[in-house]
Structures are given as C-alpha cells and as structure tokens.
Amino acid sequence: MSALSGNGDNASAFSKKGAAGGPPFIHYDERLPGSDFRFLHVEKISTRIRKYNWELFPHRHRDLFQMVLLEAGRGHFSYDLSEDVLEAPVLVLVPPLIVHSFRYEPQLAGQILTISDSYIDELARFSGEPQLPQMLMSPLVHGLRGEPAQLAHVVAALAAISDNLTSTRRGRGANLSANVLGILGLLSQYVREEPLPGSETQRRRQLYADFRDLIEQHFREQLPIASYAAMMSVTERTLHRVCRDVAGESPLKIAHRRIGLEAQRLLLYSSLTVGEVAYHLGFRDPSNFSRFFVENIGEPPQVFRRTRLG
Template identity: 35%
Template sequence: MDTRRAGRADTAGRVAAFGLYGEDASAPDTEFLHIEDIHSRSSLHAWEIGAHTHRGLFQVVVLLEGGARVRLDDRTLELAPQGAVVVPPAVVHGFQFQPGSHGYVLTVAEAVLFDGAQAHNRPLVEGLFLAACVVDLAADAPLLGRVAALLEQLMAEFRRPQLGQTMMCVWLSRSVLLLLERRRAAVSGATGPERVRTELFARFRTLVEEHHTEHWPVPRYAAALGITESRLNRLCRRLADRSAFEVVQDRLLLEARRRLIYIAAPVSVIAYELGFQDPGYFNRFFKKLTGTTPAAFRRQARGAEE
C-alpha cells in the first residue's frame, strides 16, 4: 500500500482520520498524549505526510531545522525553520518536509489539556486552538530556546517510564503550549478581556462543530451559550469578522467541500448527509456561497489533483 495516498483518503474515499498518521483511530483515547521527532515517522514516508485529520486530538508541529510545505484545509503554506504549526481536531492537514528536517510533533487529547482540575485555565491556551495557525518563533530566541528545551525534556520523559511519568508529560506539554500561546497572543495583541471573549468564541465553535449538520439556527446557539443573539454576533464580528450565521455557514460549506472532494457518493447523498432535506436547496446553498454548483466544484477539484 502506498502510504502517501493512504494519508489522503481511506478505502471509502474519505479523508483518513488517524490517532497518529497511519494508525487506527477507531477508539480515540481521551488520555492520549504522544511526542515524536519529525524524522521518525516522516522519513518512513519519503518525508511526506498525506492529507488526514485527527479525531479529538490537537497537534503541534515545531520545526527547528529544515523546512516544510504545509496543507491546512484549503490553504498551502511554506513553513520556515523555528516555527510551529498548530492543528485543531478535524482540520485536514498534510506535510511535505525537506529531507533531514528536525523538530517535534506533539499530539494531545483535549482532556489532557483541560481536565477537571485545570478547566479554569482553559482561557490561557484556548486561543491557540481556535483555528489552524502558524506561530513564528524565530524573532524570539529566548522563547524558542525554552520551547526546544521543553520538547527535548518531554521526549526524554516520554521514552522512559518511571514514577510520575504521566504527570510530568502533561506538565511539560502544557508548558510548551502556554509558551506558544504567549507568542501568538503577543503578536496578535491579545489582552485579559480578549481571552475571555476567546473562550466564549471557542465554545461557540465547538457547538458549531458538533451541530452544523443539524442546521441549528443562531438563536439556539446563543441559548446554549447563555448569551443573547446580538452578543453572539458582536463576538463573532470581533474575532472572526463574520456574523454568527456566516460562521455556521462557513463550517457547513467547508464540510460540503471536503465530502465532494473525498467521497465518491452522489451529490444528492452528500446533501442529505449534511442535513439538507432537498438536494436542490443544497445546490442553491453551495452556488450562492461559491459561485458554482457542487457537481462543477467536484469536477474542478478532482481535475486539479490529476
């Protein structure tokens, strides 16, 4: 089996969902935490990690030396050394590393970061996982050194079972993520009140992730969050430059695009799977937002890959 294509889609034509790349994710572990160097897995696949997602897992790739071409959903970017890529769950991502690249891949389940005892600290790193992003560490050499040292310690701790290993790995992981969030927040200018808004927006995004195919109206999302519809819209305008309705529509459109590319089912079947009661309505929804029909989009997207 060509593992590079296996990362692109599974046997049913869907984007492959892994616990770790190439490994089964049928039973995700809520206590999952893993770290490895870039070389150990990428070199086995000709330094190319095909498009895939992780179910319920957050991933951070810190590149210290070398370079990489990174795919994040429908974006492709170049990652320079001394940078980090943050990948939330469900984001389709892939990497084409320069041979010999050096760095680390940290993968953690949400429960590891935000267990009951640490739930009050969620706003401290929530902003890091609002969306896939790149954190440039090159301009802050002291912080880069601390991140690299923590990852090296985490690798050493992870490889050698001993007293308190789990606790130490969790502490080190949270430290890495907090340093990355400090850097991200410093660049973006985030403040204390901004972190509160970030947490609320993250809760909204979580609800959208869970219910977008159910076509919840915006007032229902606002009620679930315990805020007014107008406040939810102000929040979305501030953090995403979109209305709450547009955020929901964007997520539904993203899912539609993914399925049209990676699933071989007829457009009508995909429409029903996405919660549309009428395939005709799905066609109008898609064309209104993209300017093209689902069938035309599929032909164009698949033609570009050939």
C-alpha cells in the first residue's frame, strides 16, 4: 500500500533516521512521503485548509491513513456516494484509496493525524483486536457529543504524539506506537463499522483486502499472480480488475511494492548484507535483487543503505 518509489498520489518522499537509531518518524511540509513505512504526523486542520478557502476538493491518498478530529465548528465530509455533516466534536477515519473531500466553516478547531497505511496495518494486527483491520478499511464518522471521556482520550493521545514527534528521548518510537494503539483501542471498544454504500463496492474492497493479506503471508515466496487468484477462488482477470479499480495498480505492482518495503526495512534495521537480504526475500541471485530494487525504489540497495545510515 506504500508507493515505495515516491510516485503516485503522494509527492516525493524524504526520510531521516529516528532518534536513538529508531524507526523514521518524520515531519512534512508540502510533501507526503508515502514511501516512509513508519510515517506519522499531527497538525491542526487549519494549517492547510485555510489556504484552500476551507475546502478540499475530491482527492485520495494512495499510502496514507488519516484520522480527523473536529473539536469545534462544523463541516461536511464526502466520500464515494455519501456525505456526512460534521458537528463537533467528531472523529473521522479516512482510509487510503478512498476518494473524499472536506468543506469546513472558518471558525473551527481540530487536528489531523496522518499515518502510513503500512504502519497502521502493523499496529492494528499487533493490537490483537480481530475486527480492527477490517474496520480501518472503511470511512467512518464517529460522533463524540456526550462522550467527554472518549474525546479527552483522543485529544490526550494526539498531544502525546505531537510531543513524542519532537522528542529526542529514548523510547520515542515505542511511545508513538503506544499512542496510536491507544486511539485504535478506543475505536475497537466504541465504534461499530459503518457499511460502505453498494454491495459491489464493498465486495471489491474486501477482495482487495484478502489479496493484501495473502501477499503479507507469501511475499517472500514470490508467487505468480495466478497462484494468489487461485487461493482467493477468483480468476486472474478478476483479481487484476479489482486491484485496478480499488488501488489503480496491477496485482504484480502491489506484490512488488511489498517486497520492496521489506527490502528497505531489512537494509535499514538489520545487519544482513545485501546478498543475504536478496536470499531472504526469495531472489536466487543478488544481482537480480539489485535490479529489482533499482526498478522499484530508484537506486541500488547499497546506495539506499549508505545514504540513510551514513
């Protein structure tokens, strides 16, 4: 789900190593680095929306999940064929690939948490809450009126994330993960999933989610797309159509991006040599891995590691 080459709906990426050698949690200005697999950011809603006359026209994020907390004011949230009137306080979930728009009244207060989809997937699976991964696939509007404890919980978690993002203390990465898990725990406890409009839309997204789950289990085996289709009991043509409709990419591109993501993780956070990374990911020859890495990431693996680790 991450655009590892920095192409697509998000602008080009930049990264820097986290404090105490931890994973890269980074700020952005106008760039949305979808290729950073543990990207996390919090900002005020007004920071960006003011520039666009309080309206964001229909758009989507290929690699980024957003939580929008409207603490004061009113607005409108549109997605697919639905539109919700937002009355503060309210929490809005916007998954990747969902075409959506926002329109706000100028007098508002609120925050946006933006997180790479690969990272929130990782945390959702780690949470031990089986309904969370499915719940996070769909747009959701959760009203917080009459729920002061829930509102305080989310506000405190976002404040802690902001503090940890600028911190150089040890344990920063673990604290950030705990902060996000705190919000996910709240959602799993209080929020029921809202069905998407149209059974066919829901079916396509579910098939896409099933494909992503299978990739997660088998990407090191580098299976042909036909094998994934067989495991899903659909034709290869259907799988291609679903991936194109939901993600705008071919199944092979999606599978390659997951391999590339794991390659980046291993190069940054393990002591494996480039050759060992290649064999770990199912390549028979390190030279084939190097070509794959250049084609998908944009530079040789040795250069990728050296420029980020020094």
